[in-house]
Amino acid sequence: MSSVDNESNYSASKYRTPDGAPADIVIFTITSTERHGVKKSLPIRELQVLLIQRKSWPFAGQWALPGGFSHETETIEESARRELKEETGVDGVHIEYFNVYSTPQRDPRGWIISHAFFALVNETLLEKRRAADDAADVRLFNVEEALKMELAFDHRIILQDALNKIREKMLTTTIAKEFLPEQFTISELYQVIQTVCPDFEEQNFIRKITSTQSRKGIIEEVKDDKGNALQSNKYSQRSAQLYCFTDFIPQLSIYT
Amino acid sequence: MSSVDNESNYSASKYRTPDGAPADIVIFTITSTERHGVKKSLPIRELQVLLIQRKSWPFAGQWALPGGFSHETETIEESARRELKEETGVDGVHIEYFNVYSTPQRDPRGWIISHAFFALVNETLLEKRRAADDAADVRLFNVEEALKMELAFDHRIILQDALNKIREKMLTTTIAKEFLPEQFTISELYQVIQTVCPDFEEQNFIRKITSTQSRKGIIEEVKDDKGNALQSNKYSQRSAQLYCFTDFIPQLSIYT
DNA sequence: AAAATAGTGTCTTTAAGACAATATATT
DNA sequence: AATATATTGTCTTAAAGACACTATTTT
Numbered sequence: 329m330s331s332v333d334n335e336s337n338y339s340a341s342k343y344r345t346p347d348g349a350p351a352d353i354v355i356f357t358i359t360s361t362e363r364h365g366v367k368k369s370l371p372i373r374e375l376q377v378l379l380i381q382r383k384s385w386p387f388a389g390q391w392a393l394p395g396g397f398s399h400e401t402e403t404i405e406e407s408a409r410r411e412l413k414e415e416t417g418v419d420g421v422h423i424e425y426f427n428v429y430s431t432p433q434r435d436p437r438g439w440i441i442s443h444a445f446f447a448l449v450n451e452t453l454l455e456k457r458r459a460a461d462d463a464a465d466v467r468l469f470n471v472e473e474a475l476k477m478e479l480a481f482d483h484r485i486i487l488q489d490a491l492n493k494i495r496e497k498m499l500t501t502t503i504a505k506e507f508l509p510e511q512f513t514i515s516e517l518y519q520v521i522q523t524v525c526p527d528f529e530e531q532n533f534i535r536k537i538t539s540t541q542s543r544k545g546i547i548e549e550v551k552d553d554k555g556n557a558l559q560s561n562k563y564s565q566r567s568a569q570l571y572c573f574t575d576f577i578p579q580l581s582i583y584t
Numbered sequence: 585m586s587s588v589d590n591e592s593n594y595s596a597s598k599y600r601t602p603d604g605a606p607a608d609i610v611i612f613t614i615t616s617t618e619r620h621g622v623k624k625s626l627p628i629r630e631l632q633v634l635l636i637q638r639k640s641w642p643f644a645g646q647w648a649l650p651g652g653f654s655h656e657t658e659t660i661e662e663s664a665r666r667e668l669k670e671e672t673g674v675d676g677v678h679i680e681y682f683n684v685y686s687t688p689q690r691d692p693r694g695w696i697i698s699h700a701f702f703a704l705v706n707e708t709l710l711e712k713r714r715a716a717d718d719a720a721d722v723r724l725f726n727v728e729e730a731l732k733m734e735l736a737f738d739h740r741i742i743l744q745d746a747l748n749k750i751r752e753k754m755l756t757t758t759i760a761k762e763f764l765p766e767q768f769t770i771s772e773l774y775q776v777i778q779t780v781c782p783d784f785e786e787q788n789f790i791r792k793i794t795s796t797q798s799r800k801g802i803i804e805e806v807k808d809d810k811g812n813a814l815q816s817n818k819y820s821q822r823s824a825q826l827y828c829f830t831d832f833i834p835q836l837s838i839y840t
Numbered sequence: 841a842a843a844a845t846a847g848t849g850t851c852t853t854t855a856a857g858a859c860a861a862t863a864t865a866t867t
Numbered sequence: 868a869a870t871a872t873a874t875t876g877t878c879t880t881a882a883a884g885a886c887a888c889t890a891t892t893t894t
Contacts, residue, residue: 368866368871501838515872842894862875
């Protein structure tokens, strides 16, 4: 080997190179359905995931996560955002990279290393799209049901990993806000947390979140211009205080 | 386009494909240096990172994170572990994937998407290696100093991201154990936390970690076969109780 | 005795945890 | 009046926070 160290001396094609670096996106949303018969009650919420039905080989006909190959001119995150926009028309939402999938033979098309993101999309943003083109090959599935399906590639594993990740983040960060309107009641927040984390239960939720020194500041009461507390009776006979998230980020620690 | 969906119909080489998918590893260790003049005192601990000096184009002569191209026959994590073994001789330690770096032009050799890992290595494991071959092109640097250097590629950014990540994980998980012997004193643990997180301070540390209901079980007192508490006076005149980590994983939440 | 680290006592304030009770508007 | 959700009262126990104090062994 020559000892001249410069570009002309370098050959990139000495080794086998990957056949593609796609971004796959686990798009989560929480749908609300009104309980019929009962008025002024909390809706039934469900965590859903968007899947698309593949048209061509490999895994033709099977459901898969939306995604696509990254281009040389963009970062992988940019390609994920581009895919999200193409698939849902939605832009500027919470999107987060969480893992890479590179098991040999995971894709019959070749050596394809997939980069997995999750996106959290408010249902109000998806509704517009749903009306516009109700394509039979793009659908929301209840997450538990999707996990029982035979998805294309290793997408069931990716979906499970994404679910574990957002369950962790739901309890340790303020991502709940992605599923809520700007202003919300405590019971809406509680319901959103429970929709993602079914085991979550907290007796004195309202007191803890509003009056514990160390975590007060995560949310705050909404007031009108006169300083009066704003309330809503959308879900209850008695109207409830409206809250919004602040930009306070609590720092968790096992040692303090 | 033909509507026959099968392998013979698929062409993987229609598009530009990446020129490589390397794994880069941020190898952290904490070194202990005895304070000279003073006996029986806590050592000076320092967070260090292993860098290698590049021999060839690009960035010849500059310091860089160890790493190497992934093969088609292994996962990216496997290639990271392989690289770690090659560079340090160390095997089976805590290694964790944390991000992908794909900014266009980040590597002059072509379209190269780098997968970044951090590894936490106990200094006792690195010492063996250091004696074996003290190569001038592989060195430990103080992390703060490394961040001031002009590293190859985008490795300064990767290093900074890795540092932020382990600072967060130091306080929310039990990774401190990677830097400690099996049995350690409370002040050693405290010092390790402070070495990674300089702002960490906790007045009543010993009481909190040992007698708070919600987090007791993270560490436990070491006892001999007769059930007597084991102590050490390595760092102090008065001997201190030895502790070890249990396998209890505390669940943190901003809502409870 | 001085040094160096380890650990306890004590007191105040804050929070957790459990449940019963009350509040408010709608049907 | 019954209903459905929202919110407060009350009491006990646990933990946080602050700081002074005591303990142990080596030099």
